Amino acid sequence: MFSLLLITKKLEKKPIGGRERLCKLNYKILQSLQENRLQLLELSDNKYKNLWSQTIGLTRGYIDGVNKRSIIETIKIIKNGHINRVFIDGSNLGALAYVIKKTLPEVEVITFFHNVEVRFFFGALLYSRNIKAIGVLIANYIAERMSVNFSDKIICLSSRDSKLLKRIYNRAASHISPISLDDQCPEYSERKSTNDDDFALFVGGAFYANESGIAWFAKKVAPRINIKTYVVGRGFNLSRDQLEIPGKLIVIGEVSSLKEWYLRAKFVIAPIFDGSGMKTKVAEALMYGKKVIGTKEAFSGYEDVAERIGWVCNDADEFVSAINIAQSTKRKNSPKELRDIYLKNYSFSSAAERFKQVISFPIEAKA
Numbered sequence: 001m002f003s004l005l006l007i008t009k010k011l012e013k014k015p016i017g018g019r020e021r022l023c024k025l026n027y028k029i030l031q032s033l034q035e036n037r038l039q040l041l042e043l044s045d046n047k048y049k050n051l052w053s054q055t056i057g058l059t060r061g062y063i064d065g066v067n068k069r070s071i072i073e074t075i076k077i078i079k080n081g082h083i084n085r086v087f088i089d090g091s092n093l094g095a096l097a098y099v100i101k102k103t104l105p106e107v108e109v110i111t112f113f114h115n116v117e118v119r120f121f122f123g124a125l126l127y128s129r130n131i132k133a134i135g136v137l138i139a140n141y142i143a144e145r146m147s148v149n150f151s152d153k154i155i156c157l158s159s160r161d162s163k164l165l166k167r168i169y170n171r172a173a174s175h176i177s178p179i180s181l182d183d184q185c186p187e188y189s190e191r192k193s194t195n196d197d198d199f200a201l202f203v204g205g206a207f208y209a210n211e212s213g214i215a216w217f218a219k220k221v222a223p224r225i226n227i228k229t230y231v232v233g234r235g236f237n238l239s240r241d242q243l244e245i246p247g248k249l250i251v252i253g254e255v256s257s258l259k260e261w262y263l264r265a266k267f268v269i270a271p272i273f274d275g276s277g278m279k280t281k282v283a284e285a286l287m288y289g290k291k292v293i294g295t296k297e298a299f300s301g302y303e304d305v306a307e308r309i310g311w312v313c314n315d316a317d318e319f320v321s322a323i324n325i326a327q328s329t330k331r332k333n334s335p336k337e338l339r340d341i342y343l344k345n346y347s348f349s350s351a352a353e354r355f356k357q358v359i360s361f362p363i364e365a366k367a
Helices: 018-037 051-059 068-081 091-103 117-128 131-150 159-169 208-220 236-243 259-264 280-287 316-328 335-345 348-360
Strands: 004-009 038-043 085-089 108-112 153-156 199-203 228-232 249-253 267-270 292-294 310-312
Touching (some): 004 018, 004 068, 117 159, 199 259, 236 249, 259 280
Parallel strands (some): 199 228
């Protein structure tokens, strides 16, 4: 019989975005820990008949595939499979946590928070300032509050997110499990670049925090440094005319593989000033043995290793100084040492050990 049900957004065969990759990794980890006792329920995006039905659904926390049909299917799977534990991958799926605990209170609900969603979408609202952003923020607040109130265990990526949950919803996380990534370079060996191909690398999809961060970098930093910066990520080709600086900053856009870009890069930049959760690009840089030059926000969740893996910069002058140092001096740590930090803290095996503790521990009292 199944003992654990994983509920998640539809898993992609080859996920690209940070969240999609983490969802896939969480599935693989739970699958490895539960062997044949894991059942999977993937949610597809909601399709509403009209604006009225969409509005009603959003006020109930029906987002990202949560609706009457998926709720009925969830309860049916739990009952038929005699499942005693549910792992919900995303605090935006809180309406499911609510229904499960109201219908089957004996079932343990574990919710994994990729972000503090209300904080993330508040930042998106400040960036776009439109009616749709207000609606998305409200819907995620409703859903996330249900996750907080009706989960037996809460997993956050960082203590920062846990403290933010406590401040907003009056409940902190029961467990902390930093962002982790599948190893895309298990055969890693150090590659030396020449002065002719040295470049700084920015990686990320075109959402508000990345867009505003790289726009700031293009204006304030790129003209003042003597190394090219390449921008790689889905959606940035649409901003090429606004961002590119001949000989200084080049927009590549989406690529089929990031591996060669990381391996060839001199270092990675992360000029991110807003957001929640942890930044995938930092763990990814460590996977490839690369230093990171970024803001305090970019290093959120990485505080324990920040001094060893790069430079934390608060303004343009500090970015310029750190980049000049990174170009001209010996590395703080060797690529192998940086990769070892990834393997110890942000790899599949490290996350599996943390998840094992979450699943084996008894239900904890809510704060």
